[in-house]
Amino acid sequence: MLAIDGGDPIRRSPWPTYDKGAVHVHPDDEEAAIRAIRSHLYFRYDYRPEQETECGRFEAELCDYFGTRHALAVSSGTTAIALSIMAAGIPPGSLIACQGFTFVASPSAITLAGCRPLLVEVDQNLQLDVEDLRRRWSPEVKAILVVHMRGFAADMEAITRFATEVGVPVFEDAVPAMGAELHGRKLGTFGLAGAFSTQSDKSLNCGEGGFLVTDDSTLFARAVVLSGAYEGRVRRHFPDGLPPIGTDLDLPLLSFRMDEIRAALLRSELARLPSRLELFRRNYAYVSGELADVPGIRIRRPVEPGACLGEAFIFRVGGGLAEWFARALCCEGIDARNLGSGADTNVRVFWNWRFLFGDRTVPEIKALLPATSRYLEDAVDVPLSSSLTLEDCDHLIAAVRKIASRVGP
Ligand SMILES: Cc1ncc(COP(=O)(O)O)c(C=O)c1O
Structure with missing residues (x-):
């Protein structure tokens, strides 16, 4: 019998998630942070040359990791998005296209940058729908903010092709990926x-x-200043020449900087990131492989095999049963949410972003993106911490199979 109907649950121990302390932090990482605390040098712009600070080193290591010319450590993902938009010189008041399935931070960052989100449908795999973007396009749209939501790569080929066609830049909200x-x-x-x-x-x-x-380099220099590099500190980021901007008082300084303690911790974690990514990959491949043929559920498909981080297992259940399915999983001991549940104000679904819609009712807001609404109402989202063991994964697999057997094909 299903646990939701009074049967025995598949597991009784809590499903490991970050908010219960299931994080990937090693004693070496703790030591790195403690060393930074003991240094008493907490502000990133002190007397030391850039390459001797934790923030400066972290940024250099990020450039190596990503193969980019520049990296800037800041106070949050939201400020990183807003700074990118502002530093690119997107005029305030512009529309920026953004998908209707993302964390509320994406439209919030657009708002923080003084712009307005133009919401666009996602497809059945919860990816920005480029055809819908084309239909909604207007000359007022000055950029696209695409989100690799829940760690799944968006179709960057299609999106950049369209962006080139209409002549606007693409910003990536790669926060979860x-x-x-x-x-x-x-x-x-x-x-x-x-x-x-x-x-x-x-x-x-x-x-x-x-x-x-x-x-x-120009976007980067402007972002450095905007993030709060005052009185010429932007020059430290350009050791081989002058920053390609005018004076650093042409822009507001917003204090979105990172500090030395966090940068020290992050540098240590970055060194071990490949092993963490491997755990995400292993767990996701195992769970999605074992559940691939289960009747009654449709697993979110990546745009190419393996093009996801593996931090979330998402599937759709038809027939208005997704909310029940998610509750049934919780009863079996697996944390799960129906993304579009009416009983839960999930900040990842657009109709809950009330700050964008004034007095409109939820049905009126949902009618703006009907396909996205339907897909989210059918979607079940299970967090996959990199700390999951294969036994934890087996519990998830057994629980999904057990519940799906009641749903049928
Ligand atoms: C897709 C997405 N964008 C942006 C953010 C915001 O990041 P932060 O909380 O660091 O501002 C989040 C946070 O989880 C997110 O999931």
Whole structure:
């Protein structure tokens, strides 16, 4: 009998997630942070040359990792996105296209940059729908913010082709996807700039933080100033020449900097990132492979095999049963959410972003993106921590099979 109907659950121990402390932090990482604390040098711009600071070293290591010309460590993923948009000179008031399935931070970052989100449908695999983007296009749209949501690579080939056709830049919200690749290229390096978070559950985790990567030196210099590099400190980021901007008071300084303690922790974690990515990959491949043929569920498909981080297992269940399926999984001891549940104000679904819609009702808002609404209402989302053991994965597999057998084909 299903646990939701009073049967025995598949597991009784909590499903490992970051908010219960299931994070990938090694004693070496703790030591690195403690060394930074003991140094008493917490501000990134002190008397030391850039290459001797934790932030400066972290940025150099990010450039090596991504193969980009520049990297800037900042205070969050949201500020990394907003800084990219502002530093690219997108005029305030412009529309920026953005998908209707993303964390609320994406439209919030557009708003923070003084612009307005133009929401676009996602397809059945919850990816930005380029044909819908084409239908909604207007000359007021000055950029595209594409999100590699829940670690799944967006179709960057189709999106960059369209962006080139209409002549606007693409920004990547690669916050949930650090380390994932598409066609052998790291997500975050396809657009004009890529933004990442180092908040609690990301590939690198220091509680709060983020960074952006770009090859565009002017965008980078402007982002450095905007992030709060005052009184000529932007020059430290250009040791081989002058920054390609006017004075650093042509722009507001917003104090979105990173600090030395977090940068020290992140540097240590970055050194071990490949082993963490391998765990994500192993767990995702195992779970999705074992559940591939289960009748009644449709697993979210990546745009090419392996083009996802593996931090989330998402599938759709038809017949209005997704909310029940997610609750049944929780009863079996697996954390799961129906993304479009009416009983849960999930910030990843557009109809809950009330700040964009004034007095409109939820049905009115859902009617703006009917396909996205339907797909999210059918979607079940299970977090896959890199700390999951194969036994944990077996519990998930058994629980999905057990519940799906009641749903039928
Ligand atoms: C897709 C996406 N974009 C942006 C953010 C915001 O990152 P931060 O919390 O570091 O501002 C998040 C946070 O989880 C996210 O999932």
